[in-house]
Amino acid sequence: MDEKSRRIPATAPAERPTLKTIAYMTGLGITTVSRALKDAPDIGSDTKERVRLVARQLGYQPNRAGVRLRTGKTNVIALVLSIEQELMGFTNQLVQGISEVLGGTQYHLVVTPHSFEKDQMVPIRYILDTGSADGVIISRIEPDDPRVRVMTERNLPFVTHGRTDMGIGHPFHDFDNEAYAYQAVEQLVKRGRKRIALLAPQSRFSYHIHSRIGFERGLVDFQATEVSMGRTTTETSLDEIRAYAERMSRLPEPPDGIISLSGSSSIAMIAGIEAAGRRLGKDVDLVSKQSAEFLNWIRPEILTVTEDVRHAGRELAKAVLARIDGVAPELLQSIDIPVWSAMGPTSRAARAE
Amino acid sequence: MDEKSRRIPATAPAERPTLKTIAYMTGLGITTVSRALKDAPDIGSDTKERVRLVARQLGYQPNRAGVRLRTGKTNVIALVLSIEQELMGFTNQLVQGISEVLGGTQYHLVVTPHSFEKDQMVPIRYILDTGSADGVIISRIEPDDPRVRVMTERNLPFVTHGRTDMGIGHPFHDFDNEAYAYQAVEQLVKRGRKRIALLAPQSRFSYHIHSRIGFERGLVDFQATEVSMGRTTTETSLDEIRAYAERMSRLPEPPDGIISLSGSSSIAMIAGIEAAGRRLGKDVDLVSKQSAEFLNWIRPEILTVTEDVRHAGRELAKAVLARIDGVAPELLQSIDIPVWSAMGPTSRAARAE
DNA sequence: AAATTTACCTGTAACGTTTCAGATTTTTAC
DNA sequence: GTAAAAATCTGAAACGTTACAGGTAAATTT
Numbered sequence: 001m002d003e004k005s006r007r008i009p010a011t012a013p014a015e016r017p018t019l020k021t022i023a024y025m026t027g028l029g030i031t032t033v034s035r036a037l038k039d040a041p042d043i044g045s046d047t048k049e050r051v052r053l054v055a056r057q058l059g060y061q062p063n064r065a066g067v068r069l070r071t072g073k074t075n076v077i078a079l080v081l082s083i084e085q086e087l088m089g090f091t092n093q094l095v096q097g098i099s100e101v102l103g104g105t106q107y108h109l110v111v112t113p114h115s116f117e118k119d120q121m122v123p124i125r126y127i128l129d130t131g132s133a134d135g136v137i138i139s140r141i142e143p144d145d146p147r148v149r150v151m152t153e154r155n156l157p158f159v160t161h162g163r164t165d166m167g168i169g170h171p172f173h174d175f176d177n178e179a180y181a182y183q184a185v186e187q188l189v190k191r192g193r194k195r196i197a198l199l200a201p202q203s204r205f206s207y208h209i210h211s212r213i214g215f216e217r218g219l220v221d222f223q224a225t226e227v228s229m230g231r232t233t234t235e236t237s238l239d240e241i242r243a244y245a246e247r248m249s250r251l252p253e254p255p256d257g258i259i260s261l262s263g264s265s266s267i268a269m270i271a272g273i274e275a276a277g278r279r280l281g282k283d284v285d286l287v288s289k290q291s292a293e294f295l296n297w298i299r300p301e302i303l304t305v306t307e308d309v310r311h312a313g314r315e316l317a318k319a320v321l322a323r324i325d326g327v328a329p330e331l332l333q334s335i336d337i338p339v340w341s342a343m344g345p346t347s348r349a350a351r352a353e
Numbered sequence: 354m355d356e357k358s359r360r361i362p363a364t365a366p367a368e369r370p371t372l373k374t375i376a377y378m379t380g381l382g383i384t385t386v387s388r389a390l391k392d393a394p395d396i397g398s399d400t401k402e403r404v405r406l407v408a409r410q411l412g413y414q415p416n417r418a419g420v421r422l423r424t425g426k427t428n429v430i431a432l433v434l435s436i437e438q439e440l441m442g443f444t445n446q447l448v449q450g451i452s453e454v455l456g457g458t459q460y461h462l463v464v465t466p467h468s469f470e471k472d473q474m475v476p477i478r479y480i481l482d483t484g485s486a487d488g489v490i491i492s493r494i495e496p497d498d499p500r501v502r503v504m505t506e507r508n509l510p511f512v513t514h515g516r517t518d519m520g521i522g523h524p525f526h527d528f529d530n531e532a533y534a535y536q537a538v539e540q541l542v543k544r545g546r547k548r549i550a551l552l553a554p555q556s557r558f559s560y561h562i563h564s565r566i567g568f569e570r571g572l573v574d575f576q577a578t579e580v581s582m583g584r585t586t587t588e589t590s591l592d593e594i595r596a597y598a599e600r601m602s603r604l605p606e607p608p609d610g611i612i613s614l615s616g617s618s619s620i621a622m623i624a625g626i627e628a629a630g631r632r633l634g635k636d637v638d639l640v641s642k643q644s645a646e647f648l649n650w651i652r653p654e655i656l657t658v659t660e661d662v663r664h665a666g667r668e669l670a671k672a673v674l675a676r677i678d679g680v681a682p683e684l685l686q687s688i689d690i691p692v693w694s695a696m697g698p699t700s701r702a703a704r705a706e
Numbered sequence: 707a708a709a710t711t712t713a714c715c716t717g718t719a720a721c722g723t724t725t726c727a728g729a730t731t732t733t734t735a736c
Numbered sequence: 737g738t739a740a741a742a743a744t745c746t747g748a749a750a751c752g753t754t755a756c757a758g759g760t761a762a763a764t765t766t
Contacts, residue, residue: 016482018752029716034754044714061483065421066752069721074418083449091445096436099466108485109464113452129369130414132461238650267650297591297620298651371722382746387724397744419722422751 017058025054037062075106077320078133080123080147081113082140084235089292090309094161097313098137105321107134121146128154135320137161141172141206157323159316159332162206171323171332173315175307177207177261177289178214180338184259184287185218187303187340191285193257197227197248199241199269200261201234208233211261227255234262241265245272249284256284263290270299289338296341305338312336370411378407390415428459430673431486433476434466435493437588442645443662447514450666451490458674460487474499481507488673490514494525494559510676512669512685515559524676524685526668528660530560530614530642531567533691537612537640538571540656540693544638546610550580550601552594552622553614554587561586564614580608587615594618598625602637609637616643623652642691649694658691665689 015021023030028051036043036051037060054060068074079098081091095111102109110133112123124147127133134157138147141162151158152168159171181198188196198215201208219226232244248254249272258273260266266288270280278284281301288295288302291309295302319332368374376383381404389396389404390413407413421427432451434444448464455462463486465476477500480486487510491500494515504511505521512524534551541549551568554561572579585597601607602625611626613619619641623633631637634654641648641655644662648655672685 016484019754020752030752031716031718031754032714034752035715038754042714047714059482063422063752064483064485065418065427066721067754068418069416069422069723069751070753070755072721081448083452089442089445091448092443095434095444095448095464096466099436099464103466103468111448111452111462111464113449113456115456129412130417131369132417242650264647267647271650294617294620297595297624373722383722384724384746385744387722388745391724395744400744416722419751420724422721422753423723423725425751 017060022054026051074134076110076133077107078110078112078127078136080138083113083115093309094313097310098317101314101317135324137316137320142204143206157320159319161316169329171319171329173312173334175336177210180305181211181214182218183338185222187287188257188285189222189224193285194224195227195255196224196257197229197255198259199229199265234265238268241268242272245269246275249273249276249278258286260288263295266295304341370413375407379404427487429463429486430460431463431465431480431489433491436466436468446662447666450663451670454667454670488677490669490673495557496559510673512672514669522682524672524682526665526687528689530563533658534564534567535571538575540640541610541638542575542577546638547577548580548608549577549610550582550608551612552582552587552618587618591621594621595625598622599628602626602629602631611639613641616648619648657694
């Protein structure tokens, strides 16, 4: 009775409205309200209108736990990431792109990282066992990918950022790394380069193979030769990449063209090359893919292709949503082609030097 | 009866176990099982042991929707991000750090971006209205931040990446930008620099103020003068930063020292400085904060402080979890101090040139 | 006018969990 | 040997939702 001992303090938020609230306010049954909000055919149109009005007025939002418990629908998209992902803005862009699409829907984005390559399956199994997502987005795809196999078997909608080679028609979005590598060779040969090195990802990834194929096709078509990068990949530590690049640059016949699949690796490459006294754009040309526009700020001479990861995020999100809605996997496959950067504002800086 | 028309195909996953399953297998009541798994004091210790054994055997995981519906506990931490966040790996690192901590718990990480500064409150209100998270992590903090106010009022556990000045004791983790700016001036003066410019974030952010304070204190203590950056901030587009840096570098008395609060801005600064024909380390020194080690790969001469955003992520996650567990906000406040990079491997590259 | 159809609405049950208020058995106290 | 206390266990109810099986009244058919 005392003012201070009230259950509900003055600042308490209004109780969250439920179907019951709306049912009470409209004088209808809970079922009717539920069906009205779903635009079911057996509800009168004026009733629907009335229910919708009240629902809007109250700011009704369906309780996700209720829906999930009853129907199993989580309204969650899981983004499964390896923590070894590229540093330079990749995840950021991907998340932004996905969110752009999910923003207009009831879906939430849950980010689920896993530590090591061995644990690849852990988050997938967790999602399968607990039913904690309606759809999954994975990256760092391998040609024969166990994650793809198990999600296909268990009928969990998913999309891959990258392609597999498993004879399973699944949704994917990919960047055309084959075309990139091929065109990169072409660009280098056009600049008179003949001895070319390819810094590719680890061989287990699908895009290693794609870039190798494009690269080798390019070597043949444009008549250049390969200089080996040894065991160095884009996953190698930057220090080691730098060291390797320096050693390679001091060879009697060093490469005069280098193609890199990763922006951060390129930074280390440049350091190594220049440490050996070779000059970019003069002694050697570098072609690099990047996920954020930054290499040309540093060295305008670099030929760059910026993979639009944000766009990839949008495509991936749209694909997985469509898959959840039952669209055939074959209709949810897309590939981005490389776009070569025109020399940007920094080219002026270069000329001024 | 026909093999093909069975309800449960050979590949069907075993039904997910629930408390009911365990109750049935142990011959106990559902309540008992529930209490046993929570280690409640009114359950016999041998019963507990038995229940735990069966639960482990079955791979029992509590149904999150059930828990959430009944208790309101979501087991979700929401990371609220502005899409204008720094490009170079910031989000990535933050997410990784948070996940590292959440990985050992029942909590999931939901990433909730919002588009514009105007919409700052939208995701917060959504979370409050729908109870969709047990805790919230926000960044880009303002001295008087409406998000902090409303979450405090409504008693929603949260932690800020940055400090406020509202007289509200709330959990935060921050980088000591004041110390950074102060020490940056010191470093520059030590190198004989006297006319110093500060590229700070927009003035509405708390860390603008902190860096200004440290900067101005440094100017006084070490007897240097300021060269204005005009309206240029770390949020200005890279093109404009470059243009401003170039113009500034062509002044009759250009700055001989520049302090930058953002790694990507520094790239644009460098481009502008060099476009004007000035040389880093010779005519002008640059001090920069960065969230990933990359500036010294590019220009070894830059004095860098790398903010360990991954560590920040861990601290933020730990703080918000502790806050959920009722730990006093005042005990959940931490500040990282600047760590100046020793010249790394690239310094060799620099010397070799 | 009766039978049938149509249009519209609704109560019950269930999803998996926890809280509450007991219930039963065993132990302790006297 | 009985009363009280302690130790263990449990069913019912509720969180918010939707599927199901039906109910009622009006409109249509015959």
